[in-house]
Amino acid sequence: MAAIELRNIVKVFSDKRRGRDLLTLDNINLDIEVNDFVCLLGPSGCGKSTLLNIIAGFEQATSGRTLVDGKQVERPGSDRGVVFQQPTLMPWLTAIDNIAFHLKLKGVAKTERHHRAMEFIDLVGLRGFEHHHPSEMSGGMNQRVGIARALLMNPSVILMDEPFAALDAQTKLEMQEELVAIWQKRRCTIVFVTHSVDEALVLGNKIVVMTRRPGRIREAVNFDLPRPRDITSPEFNDAKRHILALIREESTRLAQAS
Amino acid sequence: MTSVTDVSTAGPAFRLTRAFQGLERLIVPALLIAGWEAFARSGMLPPALLPAPSAVLHALGDWVFGFDETTQTYSGHWLRDALASALRVFGGFALASALGILAGVAIGWSRLFEKTLEPTLQMLRPIPPVSWIPLAIIWFGIADKPAIFLVFLGAFFPVLMNSIHGVKTVDHNLVRAGAMMGANGRQMLTDIVLPAALPSIFAGLRIAVGSAWMLTVTAEMVAVKSGLGYVLWDSYYFLRYDIVLAAMISIGLLGYLSDLGLKAIMARTLRWQQTTTVQGRAG
Numbered sequence: 001m002a003a004i005e006l007r008n009i010v011k012v013f014s015d016k017r018r019g020r021d022l023l024t025l026d027n028i029n030l031d032i033e034v035n036d037f038v039c040l041l042g043p044s045g046c047g048k049s050t051l052l053n054i055i056a057g058f059e060q061a062t063s064g065r066t067l068v069d070g071k072q073v074e075r076p077g078s079d080r081g082v083v084f085q086q087p088t089l090m091p092w093l094t095a096i097d098n099i100a101f102h103l104k105l106k107g108v109a110k111t112e113r114h115h116r117a118m119e120f121i122d123l124v125g126l127r128g129f130e131h132h133h134p135s136e137m138s139g140g141m142n143q144r145v146g147i148a149r150a151l152l153m154n155p156s157v158i159l160m161d162e163p164f165a166a167l168d169a170q171t172k173l174e175m176q177e178e179l180v181a182i183w184q185k186r187r188c189t190i191v192f193v194t195h196s197v198d199e200a201l202v203l204g205n206k207i208v209v210m211t212r213r214p215g216r217i218r219e220a221v222n223f224d225l226p227r228p229r230d231i232t233s234p235e236f237n238d239a240k241r242h243i244l245a246l247i248r249e250e251s252t253r254l255a256q257a258s
Numbered sequence: 259m260t261s262v263t264d265v266s267t268a269g270p271a272f273r274l275t276r277a278f279q280g281l282e283r284l285i286v287p288a289l290l291i292a293g294w295e296a297f298a299r300s301g302m303l304p305p306a307l308l309p310a311p312s313a314v315l316h317a318l319g320d321w322v323f324g325f326d327e328t329t330q331t332y333s334g335h336w337l338r339d340a341l342a343s344a345l346r347v348f349g350g351f352a353l354a355s356a357l358g359i360l361a362g363v364a365i366g367w368s369r370l371f372e373k374t375l376e377p378t379l380q381m382l383r384p385i386p387p388v389s390w391i392p393l394a395i396i397w398f399g400i401a402d403k404p405a406i407f408l409v410f411l412g413a414f415f416p417v418l419m420n421s422i423h424g425v426k427t428v429d430h431n432l433v434r435a436g437a438m439m440g441a442n443g444r445q446m447l448t449d450i451v452l453p454a455a456l457p458s459i460f461a462g463l464r465i466a467v468g469s470a471w472m473l474t475v476t477a478e479m480v481a482v483k484s485g486l487g488y489v490l491w492d493s494y495y496f497l498r499y500d501i502v503l504a505a506m507i508s509i510g511l512l513g514y515l516s517d518l519g520l521k522a523i524m525a526r527t528l529r530w531q532q533t534t535t536v537q538g539r540a541g
Contacts, residue, residue, distance in 0.1 A: 058434055076437035088431040092453045092530040102439040105449065133530045153439065 001070055003157055003189040004032040004055060009064035011050055024050050026214035028064070032157075032191060032206075037183055039204035040193045041243070047215030048193045052159050055191065056082050069156045078102055081150030083160040087142035089134045089149075095141075096121060096130040099148045120148035123182060140171040147179070157189040164199070176202050180227055197243055201236060202229055209246050212254060218246050309500035318504035321489075329501055332489055340508060343474050343485035346402060347516070350409025351470040358414045358466070359459060362421020366455070367447060379418065387411035387473055395481050405477035405485075412473035413466035420462025424455030457531060460524045467520055471513040486512075 298310035324334020394404035478487025
């Protein structure tokens, strides 16, 4: 059984002010296997974040079925950990309390919460910062808290919506390496939304290339280059060339259509 | 090698600048008071109508400590008068805070309360609290109650408006994050929306405490026979402008102190916010 099954997903946004409907996702079918690291790659406005929000349960598909672990998705829940584009931490809580927030909601006692959260503080390399508030930490550190918070729930899947887009190039590289290390260590299923071809190729073992509005799946590319990946190797560049060709083909088609 | 900052922080010139910086905020008040004193002593106006700052201070001193009965029946009764006003402020403010936060959060959070409760409250809001005085007197008589009622009216709406605003402007993504971590409806309110709205609620409380003092004094002028406002109005009838001014100073001072107290509570509660505010960075 696949970790996530998307069947004929269609999403139409109704633009009430202009009195017309906008087809955002057009018949998406996708199976994501357990322990896959899937990158949803596409230009902005292609509906990749909408697709992620549908899996998260934040938005409802206009039609189609979304199954996570064989169960229909109806609302957000702790079986799907979400890492947002902005860290979206509770600003009044310290790093450790943000990470353990799920346990607090479940009524776990404070010492037990902190004890269990420390494992994740260590995992994302934030020891020494556990009692800092989000306003006292950098964007990268806050995003680490966001990742740790999602991991602590031990979800079946982790959904990440361009989590490194707001970080500087250096921090982004570090975070990508750490994310791969965490994924290898903990064996989890990750769906990662990005608009960067390089980021998708560094992270994913399956890259789903989406087309511009309406969002469709152009091709799902399996990419099993061993890790750590050398971004200058011929294999990496072959895959990059292939994906760039898919994207270019798409823009040419659009240019001719208009 | 000595850097530029070393010179400027250690040299005598710097110490002089530091000393001056401490004093610079006193320059304008000192000039104003000196000018006022000189003008009052010049005899251009009868001293009864414009008492000099020294006379006001004298009246205030006697009102507080009762050393020479300049203030006649009020001599030495300042604490009693101030306490009477402060209790009314506290009573009305506490009631307004409790009900204002409760109603504000309910209206901000639930469509049902927004539709049923808000129009009525918004219709009552533009009515000046002072215009309730005639009704307050027939309902509650001449005592503490009409004053507390007026304070409540003046303090309630700022708390209400800011609570509604605070809840309505909670970051949508925080609510999503809460849902993702499995928060139920009640937890969403108590663990996410309420803490996120606190900065705005506190802003409302600070405005409210100011209104509370204004309305206590107003109520005491007409509907009560004690407190700082009563002393102020009573002294006006006897043309004791020194006591009028002493009462004004007392009210300003107590209002300022209540705000300081509230600010201290706010700083403790919103400690997480301090590093992000301009004030926190400067200090």
